[in-house]
Amino acid sequence: MDHDDLQRIAEGERAAAKSAEIRCCTSSGCRASGSKEVLSRLKAAVEANGLGDRVAAVGVGCPGLCSAGPVVQTHPDGAAFGKVTADHADGIVSALSGGSAGAVRIDPHQPFFTKQLRIVRATAGQIDPERIEAYIAAGGYEGLYRVLQRRPDEIVADVTASGLRGRGGAGYPTGLKWATVAKMPPGQKYVICNGDEGDPGAFMDRSVMEDAPHQVLEGMAIAAYAIGANQGYIYVRAEYPLAIERLQTAITQARKAGLLGRGVFQTPFEFEVEIRIGAGAFVCGEETALIASVQGLRGTPRPRPPYPAESGLWDRPTLINNVETFATIPAILRNGPAWFAAIGTATSKGTKIFSLTGKVKNAGLVEVPMGTTLREVVEQLGGGTADGKAVKAVQTGGPSGGCVPASLLDTPIDYESLASIGSIMGSGGMIVMDDADRMPEVARFFMEFCADESCGKCVPCRVGTVQLHGLLTKLVEKRATRHDLDTLIELCHLVRDTSLCGLGQSAPNPVLSTLRYFAGEYEALLQPEEFARPTRRSAVPLTVIS
């Protein structure tokens, strides 16, 4: 494969395109509500109406509005239909020639679509994720080609200049991480893509892997060239069978096309990618646990340093980035770092995908520029709550994150702003809550999750989360006293300050953040003390705000 071949494939794909396309989402969400059947009926309807020469019914990635699934869009007229059933197929096909669709139309000009800026999800909902030709026609692998014409250090410099920060949650500068691995002495190095997304209510990475598997591969290949690695692993949780299937298809196609393997674009660059499937442990999203799991060991974290950049997979320098981070890379290298750095805020560049769920009207995936306020995402893109009630809080960052009260919805979405109000950007889960949601119960839900997912290695997380869950249960069941509340807070501090890895350290966040903003709800559940107790004098500060 050389650059001419790449362009030939792109041109061939464009030439073969029919004048109209009916695009049916075939990603997990819509597939679960029957979109495969819809697609086959659409194809049959196209043939039955004799439109096969100018209309194509194709399966595409997720257009984002999951709550309206299965979603079907028609191109180029830009119409969209929601809650499509197989019986709507004939109507949708006839609508192309001016007939009545008979299906629920979705307004493609509503803020949910128009307020988004899609960089990572640029092709999602537009192209067939199972065909490499479709990705190449959309500009795919052009970034990799250009990268291979330059020196590796220039690529690292570009990523640094773009201001991209890790999308897995912590927001570590991606360029700095790449530079660290690149500077390790030459020798065996590895690239790992972390696709072990596990936060309740988060499905951004699943969609990226399902909708744009080649984009992830291209990002990994660029990274491998920049740091000097020849082997990559994608760690995907087993609960994402479609993502695994599509990534495997993409790897096979890319290898066949000469975009993976030896002599990529007729350069000495060589890169192989293998998939590793998780076995159901949330903690394997933590990088050192993930690495242990890839090696076939028990998935438990180990203390850092040494960081994986220095000593990672099989003790070799390892670059480990999140799915969304890798999927952002091709666009940065195609359009230049300055283009990317111009989007977002001073410290948080580019766009971020959020999975908007909970009591929100438009649930699904949104990609917005950093600096967009929570209010814009929830009220404009999300359309507020489904039944028009007031939004009470938004939970960001999953079990490691916190609840942001409605009064702070004007907070811009960037790493620092969210941290300053006691939550985190996290991987991108965003759960909208209304008055029916009781915060102590929300906190208890997340604590149950953490206790269940604790790997059991360190004492504070293993036992502390179980005791915290017990205390929260006592509180929710109105059996707790103020003394118990003090114990709860004290234990939160212990687990946060002494746990070995990020899972334990952040496990108390949902409790601490709800206590910070909704203390009244906790107080209201307290029972009077049976006996007068002396005032607690704890060495652990019992303040919630840190």
Next chain:
Amino acid sequence: MAVVTLTIDDKPVSARAGESVLDAAKEAGIEIPTLCHLPGVSEAAACRLCLVQVEGRGRLQAACVTAAAEGMVVRTQTDTLREYRRMILELLFTEGNHVCAVCVANGNCELQTLAAELGMDHVRYPYLNPARPVDVTHKQYAIDHNRCILCTRCVRTCDEIEGAHTWDVAGRGTSSHVIADMGQPWGESVTCTSCGKCVQSCPTGALFRQGSTVAEMTKDREKLGDLVTARREKKWSV
């Protein structure tokens, strides 16, 4: 060999480069409590009792895996650290079924000793009272999971010293437990060499030599007769 100097609890201490803060402190006569640390095997950094405060670092650091560095200022005995250590011990006591009075290790137990030393005189959290088994299938030794604190010293000793890797951990969270081989009874393990190193490495009474439990203690009354006979006939067996 490069040597660094640091300050631990206001005391100037020297350490070999790369040496852990825990070892450096110990050499200087400063004891930092630990349960999962065992000299000679790799560190797990799992018990979190050796956490110390290092000036300039936001998070508490586990002394066993923190390398001593030039100019480092370490505090091992702040009020918060002492409280956290007590709380961690409390959590351990609630997690298993630790009944010192009937334990083989009573009086020789690191968990018990630390609880006494650190002033953990009561437990403020409810006991979890887990239903855990006792495995007495091995000819010489036994494991009582009720007393296991999951320090994994046995796992590391068996793997790194004996090279057998009979022990490992299965399950997660509070369901974690050590298993022999693929989870079969210890007596059926095909890798166990019966070396007993795991028994020696266990900080509590979880791993013990059979015959040493309270219930197994018997009085050998025949010995009395033997003694009387020996004294009378002046015949002492060698």
